[in-house]
Structure formats: structure tokens, C-alpha cells
Amino acid sequence: MTRTARKALAPYAFVAPFFTLFAAFGLFPLLYTAYVSVYRVELQNPGEMQWRGLDNYTALFTDPFFWTALRNTFTIGALSTVPQLLIALGLAHVLNYRLRARTFFRTALLLPYATSVAAASLIFAQLFGRDFGLVNTLLGLVGFDPVDWQTGTAASQIAVSSIVVWRWTGYNTLIYLAGMQSIPGELYEASEVDGASKWQQFLHVTLPGLRPTIVFTVVVSTIGATQLFGEPLLFEGSVSGGISHQYQTLGLYMYEQGWGFFHLGRAAAIAWVMFLLIVALVGVNALFARRRSLKEAGR
């Protein structure tokens, strides 16, 4: 090979390892999911595929548990994403003060992030136990009746969401803190000269400055919420997400269809629905972010 040819090809050699793996284990499975979703494929013999057209999808849309899972994904998603981001915003604001033991606080808040989904879910399942769980014990101390965190719909969804909130709040706090630190101090000085209170500063300087960061965390958390799996699976250890599927998410429903009932084709259809859901949610997000910036530009 000539020297010039080698020089021209070198960059491709550098990106080749990543893109080879990406093509085989990232892109191909993603695209092929759509193809599998119109076939009948069973777990026992994944090599044999029978054309089914849209039957997997109609089967899905006529299964009441699909709709339960879809609804649960939204409610658990909201119950976990909203508090998580609001608390993170508040904590980041507080962490942004000049503090002693700064590194300690930042690191300690990130402890839950270092804990695996599996471990966190088992720990919370124990804490939320009906008879001997610590949460009910504490509720009893302040005079409340014990709550059945596993069978009640709202109660179990709150319990499952709390695992997500616990694990991700510290992570988002640090992302917000990084965003806050890049807001120039002069903006705060100027607003103080204008007589703004601390709260007004937070509303009119901090929040607008954090906009891109907030959009980023909302998108990432939404995608995460759409595919919740380990938390509902291990909360009680069953693939159905509670006796009446009261906290079964789409991610868990997909696993149940594919690896519980052996319908890989049907599971692929669910994956494709989840994909469209994510695209729609990210699209709505982008739209909101754009409209807000247009409005602001017009001011």
C-alpha cells in the first residue's frame, strides 16, 4: 500500500472497531426488531419464523394487560421523574453555596447511583414489606395504619417509583450543579442591583440558565422511565408486576411475553411500540423546549 493510501485509510481504521461492534450489536438488532415484530417467533426455536403480518400488534392492542402496562408506565414514570428532578434542582441549588465538606456531600448523594437496580429493588422491597417493613413500622409510630405496599395500586406504584427516585436524584443533582456553575456570576450581581430577591433570582437567572440542562435531564429520565424493568421485577420477584399487574411496566410486560410466555415476535412488537413512544415523548420535549426559546426570543 502506498503512503498516501495508508494515510487516507488510517482514520477509518481508528473508527472501525467501534462501528463494527455498533453495527452488529447496536444498529442491526434495533432495525431487525421491526422485522421480527411481524413474524411468529417462539423462544424454544428462534430460528423458525412464520409470517404474521400485523397480528402481533392486534394481539397486543386487544390484550387488556398491554393497556394496564402502558398506563402504569406513564403513572410510574411521572411519579418517579417529577419528584426526582424537582428534588435534584433544590439540592443542586443548596450545594451551589460555598460549603464545608463539599466533596463529602457530593459523593454521599451519589451513593444510591453506585447501587445496582437489583440491590436497590430488593432493599426497598424489604423496607416496604407489609407486616414487618420499616416503612410501615415508622408509619405506625406516628399513628397510621400499615399500608399494603404490594397489592394496592397507588401504594405499589409509589413504592416502585421511590426506588427510581432514590437511585437517580443524586445523579441529577450533580448534572444540575454542573449547569449552575456555568452560569456567570455577573448575571446574579446585575439582578441584585435591580432589586431581585433570592427567589426571583432563582426563577429569572438560575432556571433560564439551566434550560438546556433541564431539557437534557427530562429527556434522559423520560427514556429511562419508559423502560423501567428491574424495579418492578424485583419488587416482588414476579414477571407479572403484582397479582393484578398493578405495577407491570411495558419493559416488564415485554419480558413476560418474550421470556415468560416464549412469544419473541410479540415481544418485538412491544419493543417497537416502546420505541415509537420514546420518539413521541422526545419529540414533545423538543417542541416544548423550542416554543419556550421562541417565546423568550420574542420578549
Next chain:
Amino acid sequence: MSSSPAARRGGRLTYGVLVCAVLVSAFPLYWTLVAASRSNADLARPMPALLPGPRLVANLQAVLDEADIGKALLNSLIVSSGITVGTVLCSTLAGFAFAKLRFRGRGALLGTVVASMMIPPQLGVIPLFMLIVKLHWVNQLQAVVLPGLVSAFGVFFMRQFLAQSLPDELIEAARVDGASYARVFWSIVVPVARPAMAVLGLLTFMTAWNDFFWPVVALSSQEPTVQVALRQLGGGYVHDQSVIMAGTLLGTLPVLLVFGLLGRQIVGGIMQGAVKG
């Protein structure tokens, strides 16, 4: 005096809020230790004890009897180390090309990388599973390692770092001296990239160690990672809560140790904009 919040000193309320947040963050982990070191009967009392008890060793022994945790820990170590080394290497190679080399299709390829960060890999899991069945990789560790090497975030992260920290002149000078691209990579790029490689390695290791969905699908109880073994413990084979908590403690401890030693770097890495794993 400047009035930027960053310059303002935290008051008592500030510390109060933070201490509460730290307690909420740490308590479930502390509780794991308490529950793992007590008997089931201790946990079933109307007012359970809040201090560690004497049964930790017995409960750990029970875990070792119920599930092959030793093998699971070893498997997790192999899988996570393999994924970490491979991901860091692939990401540094590609990140360098995207940061410093000009080539046709660079923009489009980088666009693909960034766009794919938005799409959760979980959605491709069925064809991926069919693929590993075809390759007879079910229950084999490479079924977890190879797909784990795909990290668009890693490529992006290394690109950002190298674009800022690696001067073009350094590469040009080496090229003028007749160094090959491979030589440039090993003697110039890697030394400059080392701090970023360390941070990416830490984050990758943690994510790989804690990964749940794909290992549960691709592996079984015969060849589990720690997370798969935890699922077995929680999945109804064991009803002894304190044994389950002992297993949880065992599976969490390695990452917590890494975290205790290198927490500062991990915090730094996330504040540079890490992405959910």
C-alpha cells in the same frame, strides 16, 4: 461582595437540608448491613433493631449455600473488566479520529453516534437474543461482554476531551518525524487521554457491574453475574429476608469500595456530563 449563589456561604438551613439528603441516600445501604447481620426473627419484631447484629457471617454462609455467589462475583469481575478495557480502547480510538483526523463521512458518522445515544439498547434485545442463540452463546460470558462494548457515550466523551486537550501541533510534529498513526496513537494520544480514560473506565465498570436486564436475558443460574444471582435470591428461592439482604450486601460491596476510593473522580466524571447507563 459578589452575590452569586456560588459565593454565598451556606447557612444552618443549608447544612440541615444536605445532612437530611445524605441520611436518606445512605440509610437503605446501612439498613442492608443491619438486616444482613440479624436473624429473620429480629427483623419481624414490632420495633426492629437499628444496629448491626451478630449474624452476618452465618447469613453470608447461607447465601453461599443457596446461590453460587463466589462464581457470580468472579463472572461479574470478568465481564465488567472485559467491557471496561474494550470500551475504553474502542472509544479512545474512535474519539481520537473524530477529534483530530479529517475524513469523508466524519460528520455523518459522528451524527450517528450522537443520535444512537438517544435510543435505549433494550429495544433491540429480541434480535440480539436470537443472534446469541444462533452463535450458541447463551450462558456464555461473551454474550454479555461483546454487546457491552458498544458505547456511543464513550466515543463522544473521548472526542470532547481530546478535541480540547490534544494540541494539533503535537500530532503534526510526530508525523513530520515519520511516526505512523499507530505510533502517534500509543506514544502521544494515549498519554494525553489517560485521565479521561480513567474516568470513562470507572463509569463503565460501575455501569457494567450493575447492569441487570441483558445479563438476566442472556445468562442463567448456571453462569450468573452478581445481579443475576441477586434476582435468584429475591425470586422466591429464599424466603429468609436477612439472607437476601446478606446477598445484596455482597453484591453491592465491591462497587461501594471502588466508590469509596475513587468517589471524587466519579463525581467529576458525572459533572462533565455522563449519561444514564
